[in-house]
Structure formats: structure tokens, C-alpha cells
Amino acid sequence: MSQPVQAPDSRSQRLFHLPVPFGLEGGGLLHDLTLSYETWGALNDAGDNAVFLCHALTGGPHAASHGPQDEPGWWEGLMGPGRTLDPSRYFLVCANVPGGCYGSTGPGSTDPERGKPYGASFPVVTTRDAVRAFKSLLDHLGVRRLALVLGGSLGAMLAWQWAVQYPDFVAAAVPIAGPFRATAWSIALNSVARRAIELDPAWRQERYEGNGPERGLALARAIAMISYRSEPLFEERFGRERLEPEAAARLSASNPFQVERYLGHQGEKLVRRFDARSYVALTRMMDLHDASAGFASPEEAMAAIRAEVLIVGIDSDVLFAPGALRATAERLVALGVRSSYAELTSPFGHDAFLVETAALDGLLRRFLAKRSPPCAS
DSSP states (O other): OOSOOOSOSSTTOEEEEOSSOEEOTTSOEETTOEEEEEEESOOOTTSOOEEEEEOOTTOOSOOSOSSTTSOOOTTGGGBSTTSSBOTTTOEEEEEOOTTOSSSSOOTTSEETTTTEEOGGGSOOOOHHHHHHHHHHHHHHHTOOOEEEEEEETHHHHHHHHHHHHOTTTBSEEEEESOOSBOOHHHHHHHHHHHHHHHTSTTOGGGTOOSSOOHHHHHHHHHHHHHHHSOHHHHHHHTTTOBSSOOGGGTTOTTSOBHHHHHHHHHHHHHHTTOOHHHHHHHHHHHHHOBTTTTSSSHHHHHHTOOSEEEEEEETTOSSSOHHHHHHHHHHHHHTTOOEEEEEEOOTTGGGHHHHOHHHHHHHHHHHHHTSOOOOOO
């Protein structure tokens, strides 16, 4: 990508500028924090029909289209008339996380003190910081209470943080395919992906302008995609097929397997729409995620949750094992927190939360049917 994506990627995106310098958990300071966001539907008079959607690592605020002329969003199949997340009932909000590259302040943004991109000087931003910034946005929009917060992967981490950090503000939370605290397994995978970026000569300690470490970012994406899918899916879709199936080309080093081509294509797609600096910043945010930070123990943090929680796992997820998520739900119940667990059955692995939207819509519908819905107006 020739330039980091700083312009909003939809005409419906708006910008919220925090009026004062924003202090961060690690001691850093952002003097001009901007959040890009989109909304669907209308806030009711009570201010309690809002749903906050938390995007994943390379997502942005454009979760769904706003009309037939708009581009589809990353959760298009979950939002809209007749679906569980219906804008006629809910006020839906999605904001780009700080550190991202879809309009919110990130390492590719201009540092107002230096007049150059932050690059390596961009401070560490945690899930706790991000949720506090999002709370300022919702205060600005007049939201008095969230009817629901939900998200997958990094979005699930943010949903956990919302439930712990603002227990009286969140009525219900649905973390999907994401843990209460980052795991050693996910940290290891993110570390290798970041190393791929940092070893690209174009990285230049994040001080590049124009074309950045495109080969490193593409490789990081390819590494991640292996953990986002499942072995059965790869075997069914690619098997041992080669680009050139002829027997004469079987031993040719220039005749890649189709799965290699797929991973390369996924890397090229990400390079066209994402900034490597944000990839590094947000994978670090994921690694540092610990919703129990500041508490004496994870159990103490979990016990602080007052929202009703639905934890959703994916049976083929190799990034965040469903068994561990189920165990978290059981711990919550033991602590007196209203919690349940549901599991998506899918060959798509970790990314099933972006693919199996019909099944996910059904889970959400059943979960929310037990609750008294807020009035739309």
C-alpha cells in the first residue's frame, strides 16, 4: 500500500475528536486522538438501545452497508432489516480502534508535535485504553447504557474489556472466539508475524514513507491465515493440487501448490488495504490484552461483571480453542455471573464468525430473546 489508510473508507464514516489529551495506561499521551466511526439506526429517548460492534484485527468501522449504493461491510450478514441487529430496533455503533488505519489515530497518522507520522514513537495502546476512548465517543453520542457489546477475535477482547471496565454501563456482552486474557499460543503467532514485518528492509523502524514493508506484511498475513482457517478446510479446498497439474511439472520448484498461491493472494490483498505499522500496534494490543489487569486475580475481575454474557466458540478454531472459552463460561457461572456458552459448527476455523453469519444471527436472536428489548424510540 502506497500510503496508510487514513481517509474514512465509507461516505458514512464520521470523525470524533477527543477534546483533551488522552492519557494511556502505559504512561503515553495522545494529544489529538481521533476516532472514526459509523452508526446505523437511531438512539431512543432513554439512550439505552445502543449496540457497540467491536471489529477484529484488520477490520474497520464499516461493519455493514447503509444502502444499495454502499459497499458491503465485514458483518453485512448480521445487520439490517429483519436480522437480529436491526437498525429499526437498535442504534448500532462501530468505531475504528485507536492504533488502526481506517480513520482513527494510529502510527501512520501525523504526530501534531513533529508534523510527521508517529511511526515508532506511537505509544502503546491497550484494550483498556481503546474501550475508554470508545466510552468517550458514546458519551458524545448520548448513549446512557449499552444494550449489547459484541465482537470477534480482537473484537471479543474488547467486548470482555467493556464488561469488566464499565459493569454498570453494559447490559449484555457477546465475546466471540476471543479470550478473557491473551494466550501464549496467540502471542507466539503474533510475534512471528511481527518479526516477518520487522525483517523486511523497507520497515526502517516504522519510519518509512510511501511504500512500506509490503513483503513483510504479506508474509505476516499468510502466517495468520493458517491459524484463521482449519486443516479440514484446507484439505478439502486445496489438497495437493498444483498450479500446473501436468505430470511433467510435478517436481518443478516453480510450480507452487494451490494452498501456497492462496496464502500469497491473501497477503497481497491485505497489503492493498492495511498499514504494517497498525498491524504491529494492534497485534501488540492483542498480546497485552488482560481483562483482569488491575484486579487481584482473574476471578476478581470476572466477578465484577454485571452484564449477561454469551461466550461463543468455534469448533474448528485453532487460534482460540473452544474448550478454553467453554471453561471461562463455567468459571463465570461459578462466580455468580449470568453466563452461557454456545458453539458454532463450521469448517472455516477462527474466521467462522465472519462467514457463518446466519448461524451467528440465530445464536444472538435466541440470546436476546430472553432479555427485555429496549424501546426503539
